[in-house]
Amino acid sequence: MQELQGKPSLEKGKTHGDVTARLILRLLQVCETPDASEALVLSGQEAAAMMDVGVTDCPIFTDGQQQFSWAAGSRPIVEMFRRMENLNRNVSVQVPSRKYHLRSFEKHKLLEVQQRFLESGNADTDDPWNILDLRNPLPPTVMPKFLAGENCQLLSRIRDAVLSGSSGERTVAAKEKWNEWLDVMDWVLLSEGGHNTSPHMDSHGLSTWITIQEGEFGFGWLSKPTKEERDAWVANPQEFTGGRWRFTVLTPGKTVFFNSGTIHFVFRLRHGQTLALGGHLLQWSGIERWITVVRDQMRSPQITNEDVEWSAPKYVRVVSDLVTNRVKSGRVDEIGGQQVVDRFLALVQEFEKDIKEIKKEAKKEVKPSTKKRKR
Template sequence: MPVTRSKTVTPAVSHSSRKRKAESISSDEIVVKHLKRRRVGEPTIASDQQWLKKAMEEFRSLKYPKLTDRYYKVELAKRYLPLFKRPTGDDAYFFDDPDKARRFLAESNVFDVPMFVRDGANYSVVDPESTTRPIEQMFDILLANPDETLEYDDEALPTADQFVKNRMGDVAKRFKQNESWVKFPLNFPDIPTHTLDHAVPSFIRTPACTVLHDLFRAQLDVNEEHVCDCLEPNIPNCGHEITRNEFFKLTTAWVYWQGTTMISEPGTITPPHWDKYGMPTHISCLEGEIGFAWLVRPTHGEHIRWACDEKNPTGPWAFKVLRAGDSLCMPSGTVHFVFRRPAGKQTLGFAGHVIRKQDLAAWSKTLDLELSIDAVDLNGENEAERHSEKSPHQLIVPPLMRQVRKLIKAVRSQGLESKFGGKKRLTEALKLVSKIEKKMVELDFRA
């Protein structure tokens, strides 16, 4: 619903204008507060608080055997949900128009809190007006191979990350035939669908948001003779651009980072985390309701404390419900908690990663922090990876940093610093790249 302005309010040139007067509309819409630091929209959504209250009541009523992973996640939800508060005016950006969100990302605005966009979801591959649910459409159109296998975390087992596989046809049948609560719900947070267009919201489609795509294109578009098979790779001194293992790992990562499909049953929980490799993330909801909470402006110390012990949350948390049609984009290092009401409905979402040109330094800073917290066991790397010859970070971070260094050099030589947030941000990014590269050399990842 568009904002209705009073006659005394001067129309703004863009959403990013911090000169706008305060606006107010009904309690179910957005109230815009004029702050010294930035102009943002503050939600006064009573329904979100009611939704959260019901979710807490529903999770409190659940009982599970103590040795199951489901017990751990439900207990985590019971501990976290009471901490979630409605966001204040400085905790997030809110847009009722995807075009305004797009202009905001295109400009050199500070992007350090999540942004929520009403009607920002991309419905290019599903029809919300169809009598067939979007989830069923996804299974019928994009996930149509019944013999394809899906891997998921079996929460009935005693520990986390106990993955099992099931046929796509069997999973689709379960989602189509049973839409209500199940004791051990299925959660597929990142099914790669190999089609970028359907996952990316329109407001992300701006030249300012192409950095990640540019880095991968430059690094993966190489000839065979530039792939290194040296016993002791020394890129670029050995005359090569990327090792074979780096190429393989980057190719796999790129399949997921471009865009994935999120399909979940009621009551599923994704414990608090920030996305690996410090990636900024966009999420869209196309069916159902998704609870999304984030740690508000954590300090360096809070980031580290949280990473070391997720069972004892610290710092203020804000909360928002994503409903069908809603999208969000969160900056690097956003610690977030995702869940669905046990008495709710199945949910369908799209997600992917994006890096703005203006945010190279912010991304590099988060990546450096991630490497500092734990050089090996980061955000879910398992014991097998810990004892492998190379960790995923060793294979992904170095080639990305090589390309960032090349990109900054090219930007400077062409005088394009303003498109990347200015000389100061680029200088900071380059210093962080050097710091990360040094850290990758110094750290011994082997057990």
């Protein structure tokens, strides 16, 4: 808060960084640490048991759940770049000094990103970069162990259905299609100190895990919002500060898992770069909550960190088919029972009606995407 209050352009600045900083400061001024009902601090075994049977209405925090280990004595950011190949590829970089009426990100070569991070070390900067959608060069063992249960594998089954269709054989898909799904399942969060991310929901109704590798990572969220609070945030996400905002600071080795539709933000101190590994998943037992969140994101696309208008329908139709197959196989109890299935399928029908209305509106006026992507 002291660092944000000391920004010369905080009140009048019209860049992405200034607009975000003003909102983050207002949120931190009303933020509190969570009580035991608002954040679950669990052992890996306790977290795994909870994830296998249902969904939570608050974040889960664990420690020591990553199987992958960095080389002894190495700095994770340095080792990560060493494991990358072809640094001539382009990546999207959020730059706070970009004017607010423009996209928040611009393209840079990975080589340029590497030089900036490794040559500057942890030096302060007034224009801290945040690297978006950075592909994970590490082994699959980065996923926290407590998320390996069958109930957490719905997103993997969606991927298999999209890539394999009706074939039960080993999938041979185009490289681009595999990479698209790999980047959804896990990714890298790399940022310079002082970069903040305003409140948002992760796209496509996906649940998210983040494990810190280097630096300190401020994580905030809107705790158990009422329907009225949620609607008020959806209507004005850049101004809403009502409800119960909570925060914690994560250090290396700590993991946070938050469910579909969690409204969250990220803040960082100026000194010190941060590196985190993250990924998405869906739970079979969470399909009713998931379809509700996806409908909200389709009707109010400004609340998510990525465009969903053209890809979300594919997700919904695949999940609907997967649920129908489970019902035919007599596995209804694994997804919450027949009442949950009935409500889910009814919401799918409502979603299809939403799509028709959105398509009608799209024909009236077609505009290029200006989505301000966030991580």
